[in-house]
Amino acid sequence: xxxxxxxxxxxxxxxxxxxxxxxxxxxxxxxxxxxxxxxxxxxxxxxxxxxxxxxxxxxxxxxxxxxxxxxxxxxxxxxxxxxxxxxxxxxxxxx
Amino acid sequence: xxxxxxxxxxxxxxxxxxxxxxxxxxxxxxxxxxxxxxxxxxxxxxxxxxxxxxxxxxxxxxxxxxxxxxxxxxxxxxxxxxxxxxxxxxxxxxxxxxxxxxxxxxxxxxxxxxxxxxxxxxxxxxxxxxxxxxxxxxxxxxxxxxxxxxxxxxxxxxxxxxxxxxxxxxxxxxxxxxxxxxxxxxxxxxxxxxxxxxxxxxxxxxxxxxxxxxxxxxxxxxxxxxxxxxxxxxxxxxxxxxxxxxxxxxxxxxxxxxxxxxxxxxxxxxxxxxxxxxxxxxxxxxxxxxxxxxxxxxxxxxxxxxxxxxxxxxxxxxxxxxxxxxxxxxxxxxxxxxxxxxxxxxxxxxxxxxxxxxxxxxxxxxxxxxxxxxxxxxxxxxxxxxxxxxxxxxxxxxxxxxxxxxxxxxxxxxxxxxxxxxxxxxxxxxxxxxxxxxxxxxxxxxxxxxxxxxxxxxxxxxxxxxxxxxxxxxxxxxxxxxxxxxxxxxxxxxx
Numbered sequence: 225x226x227x228x229x230x231x232x233x234x235x236x237x238x239x240x241x242x243x244x245x246x247x248x249x250x251x252x253x254x255x256x257x258x259x260x261x262x263x264x265x266x267x268x269x270x271x272x273x274x275x276x277x278x279x280x281x282x283x284x285x286x287x288x289x290x291x292x293x294x295x296x297x298x299x300x301x302x303x304x305x306x307x308x309x310x311x312x313x314x315x316x317x318x319x
Numbered sequence: 320x321x322x323x324x325x326x327x328x329x330x331x332x333x334x335x336x337x338x339x340x341x342x343x344x345x346x347x348x349x350x351x352x353x354x355x356x357x358x359x360x361x362x363x364x365x366x367x368x369x370x371x372x373x374x375x376x377x378x379x380x381x382x383x384x385x386x387x388x389x390x391x392x393x394x395x396x397x398x399x400x401x402x403x404x405x406x407x408x409x410x411x412x413x414x415x416x417x418x419x420x421x422x423x424x425x426x427x428x429x430x431x432x433x434x435x436x437x438x439x440x441x442x443x444x445x446x447x448x449x450x451x452x453x454x455x456x457x458x459x460x461x462x463x464x465x466x467x468x469x470x471x472x473x474x475x476x477x478x479x480x481x482x483x484x485x486x487x488x489x490x491x492x493x494x495x496x497x498x499x500x501x502x503x504x505x506x507x508x509x510x511x512x513x514x515x516x517x518x519x520x521x522x523x524x525x526x527x528x529x530x531x532x533x534x535x536x537x538x539x540x541x542x543x544x545x546x547x548x549x550x551x552x553x554x555x556x557x558x559x560x561x562x563x564x565x566x567x568x569x570x571x572x573x574x575x576x577x578x579x580x581x582x583x584x585x586x587x588x589x590x591x592x593x594x595x596x597x598x599x600x601x602x603x604x605x606x607x608x609x610x611x612x613x614x615x616x617x618x619x620x621x622x623x624x625x626x627x628x629x630x631x632x633x634x635x636x637x638x639x640x641x642x643x644x645x646x647x648x649x650x651x652x653x654x655x656x657x658x659x660x661x662x663x664x665x666x667x668x669x670x671x672x673x674x675x676x677x678x679x680x681x682x683x684x685x686x687x688x689x690x691x692x693x694x695x696x697x698x699x700x701x702x703x704x705x706x707x708x709x710x711x712x713x714x715x716x717x718x719x720x721x722x723x724x725x726x727x728x729x730x731x732x733x734x735x736x737x738x739x740x741x742x743x744x745x746x747x748x749x750x751x752x753x754x755x756x757x758x759x760x761x762x763x764x765x766x767x768x769x770x771x772x773x774x775x776x777x778x779x780x781x782x783x784x785x786x787x788x789x790x791x792x793x794x795x796x797x798x799x800x801x802x803x804x805x806x807x808x809x810x811x812x813x814x
Contacts, residue, residue, distance in 0.1 A: 262624065263693075
């Protein structure tokens with residue numbers, strides 16, 4: 225794994241990485257990926273994927289609307305201004 | 320270590336049921352003890368004093384009114400901080416969720432409250448459950464009560480340490496690849512990972528959704544049985560929750576191991592297991608033989624592939640689950656010039672190094688050109704590992720016996736800069752996780768340095784009762800339960 229690979233994954237994962245982090249991560253991730261490559265020695269041609277972790281009955285509930293959480297519960301930790309509007313932090317920096 | 324007075328959950332419940340007053344005082348004593356002891360341990364991230372006192376008062380009122388106060392009446396329980404607690408902080412040990420107060424209780428928490436348990440606070444952990452030493456908490460590391468220079472294991476290190484130090488008699492942890500069993504082993508307590516689906520994940524903040532499993536950590540198998548009794552069972556809010564009847568786990572404690580076949584897989588002892596761990600396990604097998612079990616050598620040939628397969632699958636799921644933390648919906652937000660930059664900056668500053676490493680690994684193994692080579696292959700290897708277990712159970716083995724960890728608690732800082740070494744420390748617990756099977760870690764002795772050693776028993780799907788019965792039989796036949804970290808031996812533990 226090269227430094228540019230790690231940079232590309234960082235972009236895909238929406239994680240900003242400094243040059244210093246890129247150096248360390250390139251070395252660490254290469255070692256880990258190399259270790260994971262041991263799985264290549266197994267013949268899995270006829271092996272199905274495990275459909276799910278247990279093979280037991282997990283019934284689904286009926287698809288009917290039900291009451292949701294109350295307004296007060298959901299907005300418990302939010303500030304409300306004098307006009308009754310919810311105050312939230314800005315997403316992008318003010319210019 | 321020194322002998323101690325042990326108070327089980329059953330005795331605590333009896334006291335609560337028979338005393339019309341005194342429970343609030345008793346809970347206050349528990350909270351004071353936590354305050355006094357936890358400074359040196361770091362097991363708690365948040366203590367809910369008003370909530371705990373109110374719960375105690377409610378139970379006292381129920382008792383006074385001759386109403387049933389519940390199966391766990393008056394039992395102080397700590398909750399790992401990745402389980403939602405209504406109106407109480409739920410940070411997952413991460414800056415990303417600092418200041419997040421869920422508007423609902425996880426099903427596990429709701430069921431504990433319904434059973435009369437007193438939720439005293441939230442327990443420290445590796446950030447989002449990603450770690451095996453509890454050093455990756457964004458707030459503070461947890462220290463092992465047996466030796467503060469050693470890790471308590473992880474990611475439920477706060478849960479294991481709080482029980483081991485006698486702060487609380489029971490804690491709820493979560494186990495994705497060993498996060499209940501390995502810290503239980505390092506701290507000398509019992510930790511049970513139930514079958515995947517036996518306990519609801521509703522309200523558990525997801526790390527790897529196909530593997531995450533909540534379960535109890537207590538000093539005894541008997542206490543674990545009581546906690547499991549309260550939290551197990553189908554939950555319509557979790558579509559992976561299993562619709563099987565919950566057995567009477569307390570009654571199952573009397574099953575013992577007579578005429579049971581215990582399988583010992585050679586692969587778990589082949590490489591890297593400390594000699595003193597191996598010797599402790601050998602002595603434990605001797606105890607089981609005396610208790611009437613038949614010991615059989617078995618093989619689980621794909622064991623060595625569990626670590627790479629797990630770290631591909633779990634990290635792939637983690638990369639997907641962590642995508643929700645972009646600063647717009649939960650907790651921490653870093654402001655930037657545009658929206659995409661804000662996401663990237665939020666995630667750089669909000670996540671710790673291990674979470675970032677795992678997200679990157681997970682993104683890599685799912686990315687175009689690599690998915691077949693890594694993720695798809697690991698899913699098929701998972702099938703092989705599950706079939707290994709099926710083969711031995713179909714062949715008449717009742718329980719698989721292994722170490723919980725190849726070594727006792729390692730020094731703080733030893734593995735934190737070497738992530739691969741940290742991953743490899745999970746070698747004993749990962750196979751049962753990948754197969755979705757129940758497994759329990761039970762203290763079985765001490766190293767020359769005075770650190771606890773744990774044995775692991777793995778059972779058939781939904782066979783938690785067999786595990787608890789075997790663990791109880793072992794604890795009744797051995798003296799390990801009588802030991803407590805020496806710095807806290809003078810106090811009465813549990814409350």
